[in-house]
Amino acid sequence: MTLEKQLISKTFYETFMESNENVHPIRVLGELYVAEQQNEVPDLTNIRFAQGEVYFLNKDYEAAIFKWESIPNELGPWAQKNMADAYFELDLLSNAEDFYKSIETDSEVLKTEVLLQLFSLYIQRGKLEMAVESIKEAVRLNPDYPDVTDLARGFFEEHSDWGNAVELAVNEAIRTESLSWFEVLHSYVDQGRTAKMEPNYFSEALSVLYRVDQAHFESLSAALWNSYKKSDLYFSWLKEYNHLLLNMEPGRSHTWSLLSELYKDTYFELISGKHLIRDLSHLIPNHITNWVKIASPSHSLVSASAVLAWSEIFPSNIDSSAVSEAEGLVNRSVRYQDGLEESFKLFENVMKWAKEKGVLMGERFEWMVRELLDLDAGHLLIAGAASNGKSSFVNTLLGEELMGDSTSASVLFKDSDEAEIHAVTDEEVRSISDLEDFRQSAEKSQQTLIRCRMPFAFLQNNRLAVIDTPGLAGQSKFRNGVFQYLHFADSMLFVLNADSPLTDKELDLAVRMREQAPELPIHFLLSKMDRIPDSQDAMDLLDETQSRVHTYFPKAKVFAFSAYYESESQLNDLAVFIKSIMDGRNRKEERTAKVLYYIKKSIKFLLEKRVEMENSLIDTIKWNEEMVTKLKGANNQLSDMEEEKIRTIKKSYSQIKDKMRQDLEKRIPELLRNCSEMVTEDSDFGKIHTELNDEMNNRVHEYIEETVLPDFHVSIQEWIAESEGEFRSSQAYLDEMSESFNELYDGEEKISLDCDFRVLDDWRRDADRMTRGSVQLDKANILNRFSPSQFLLKSAGKLLGAIQQNKAMLHNKYKQFIEHEDYSEIAESITNKFMQQFELFEKSLERDIKMFFRNPFDVLNHTVEETYKDIAENKEALSDMRKNPEIYQDPLTLFDLKLRQFEWITSAGEKVKEYR
Secondary structure, three states: OOHHHHHHHOOHHHHHOOOOOOOOHHHHHHHHHHHHHOOOOOOOHHHHHHHHHHHHHOOOHHHHHHHHOOOOOOOHHHHHHHHHHHHHHOOOHHHHHHHHHHOOOOOHHHHHHHHHHHHHHHHHHOOHHHHHHHHHHHHHHOOOOOOHHHHHHHHHHHOOOHHHHHHHHHHHHHHHOOHHHHHHHHHHHHOOOOOOOOHHHHHHHHHHHHHHOHHHHHHHHHHHHHHHOOOOOHHHHHHHHHHHHHOOOOOOOOOOHHHHHHHHHHHHHHOOOOOOHHHHOOOHHHHHHHHHHHOOHHHHHHHHHHHHHHHHHOOOOOOHHHHHHHHHHHHHOOOOOOHHHHHHHHHHHHHHHHHHOOOOOOHHHHHHHHHOOOOOOEEEEEEEOHHHOHHHHHHHHHOOOOOOOOOOOEEEEEEOOOOEEEEEOOOOEEEEOOHHHHHHHHOOOOOOEEEEEEOOHHHHHOOEEEEEOOOOOOHHHHHHHHHHHOOOOOEEEEEEEOOOOOOHHHHHHHHHHHHHOOOOOEEEEEEOHHHOOOHHHHHHHHHHHHHHHHHHOOOOOEEEOOOOOOHHHHHHHHHHHHHHHHOOOOHHHHHHHHHHHHHHHHHHHHHHHHHHHHHHHHHHHHHHHHHHHHHHHHHHHHHHHHHHHHHHHHHHHHHHHHHHHHHHHHHHHHHHHHHHHHOOOOOOOOOHHHHHHHHHHHHHHHHHHHHHHHHHHHHHHHHHHHHHHHHHHHHHHHHHHHHHHHHHOOOOOOOOOOOOOHHHHHHHHHHHHHHOOOOOOOOOOOOOOOOHHHHHHHHHHHHHOOOHHHHHHHHHHHHHHHHHOOOHHHHHHHHHHHHHHHHHHHHHHHHHHHHHHHHHHHHHHHHHHHHHHHHHHHHHHHHHHHHOOHHHHHHHHHHHHHHHHHHHHHOOOOOOOOOO
């Protein structure tokens, strides 16, 4: 046993026990102590140190401390450590800690022992942070010390100190290159203990593991990858890991199945459209470059195509050597078998994204692409002039007279056990109930595709679907009917007329169709051959037509046809001809190319739609701003109209009312003076004033009821009629204004400036109320007022009325008084009281006229507010569109990236196609 081990285990005393095994150590050391004291210069240090050990082992800690207190030589630090151990055993932990901390030594072993003792002491005292520091320092100082790393790991795990546990595992894995420590780290990753740690923390450990064991490297990489997947550090992990792997050269001795699958899934998740390109552009190049390096055989083509597609769209991002390697892989790869299904999934994703953005490609467009998935029936497109016998040829194929010459829609005929007909437009798919409905639908729109499924023997026997397009009547109509289905067809049959085969116009169209769809085989059918009775002439015409056709279409075939030839024989020949032009090709690959074409067309349309949407927003904002100006102008015109009507109608009414007032104020005094005729010499002058007052009131009431009110009733009815005319002219003007605005709103009944004519009914009712029935006026005190003249007359009448000779004098005085009295004041008083209701009515006129115009004002103001809201919303949308154009454009760019990748995939192992 080495000295250090003896000092650690406190068995240094055994060095003094040689040949004294059967004697107790205390006796042996005591005798040696006494003997050493006899020397001239005694050295008792080692003996005292050994005695302390014996006392310690026998739990006499105080005696041990006493022995170790004076150890001056190289054993001094160990003696201090032992004294601390003794205090520790005595549970004097503070003293023990002080002694441990005071030890100064160069011995790594002693330092390690002290740190381990402090570690235990701190745990016992509950000072866990200091315990962590002690054990970490022990590991740092002497990691190979027995059990120190296991002790540290156990402590960290027990206290869920996963940060230090992971740090320990990483450091030890790097230091020892031991798979056991990498497995510990792997377990921490699987438990999610590393998910919040920066990915670059593991780079060195991964580099070491890659060198030690690639299988474990792949396994740990996959574990870390999955742990970061749903965290904020995911992109940091991808960047760090790809940078790490970029500098490695993974050999083909190991198949990287786990990593290859992760690279594939991550790549397609990154380009799914959920992320902006600016967030991906620094990740993808290294990612796909590394993917090619480690791709499993099943992913080799997909990874290589990803590199080539990315380099096409972002040419400067990928190293040229990686591109060259990818090209080599594609060229050496076998044909990809799942292209059609995968391409259609991409098409569906594009359609789904477009719908989320509010852009619809149309039912017909989507239906055509879905129809390409049916590989059982080849699509034969029939084109040609209606006069060339095209309809007769189609009907011959169908075995019944379904098609006429006036067809505008394109029709797809397909064999089916049960009859099922649908009209497919961009807006809807509509079921067709019978043949009459079918024929009517076929004659309507070029933008309708009719799908007719029913039992067709010839189509079934030849696994054929026929697309009949509108006959060639005008070039634009023909282009609309035929050109939109070129990429939907597998082959095309151009129907020619034997009377004038392949005219310049037909040749020009056929060449244009080939330019539009260079992969589409174009063949020709020479119809109406029955018009050439001589068989040799017919053969010569066929040869001449073939020669002319082959000049422009070297691979094209020509079939001679007549609706009057023997049916069964001709159908057999036709079946052979169709088989020759439809068979011998890989329909699945060609349909895949067609789906990719429609995806490319969709992406182009959606990109153009983005520009169209921006321009539309600009135009809409400008149009709405112009509408606000027009609406405000209309509002001002309406205000002017309202003021003018208020002024005109009130003035007209005021004239009627003022005339009535003038008549009353003029006529009432006359009526009152005429009452003098009631005064005679026989009158009772004591009561005459009362009788006169009553008569005066009666005459005024009678005049108002029989003359004033009837005249006013007539006048106000005329006034109401005139006012209605004014209102009607206003409404007519507002109707024209509404119509003009609604024309600006594309015929939408958005603005209806209807006035409230109920105001006239209210006026008629008020007029009847004011002019019908008896007058409700209080009796006026005309002669009973307390004026001096009236007082004198009344007094005189009472005093002198009984005296006969005074009656003549009173009679004259009364008549003079009545005839010459000033009645203007009483006339004004009566008139004012009578006129109150008419003046109240006049005061309400302005309010009533405003009520008449209130709805037009409300409509205009509401429309202005609505238009301002639209302007604000459109400006915000335009701002967002201009501020973040990548939100719309990036997903389309990524769709284009996938499209190009599929194009590379489907070209793997491809031979050069023959020019048709």
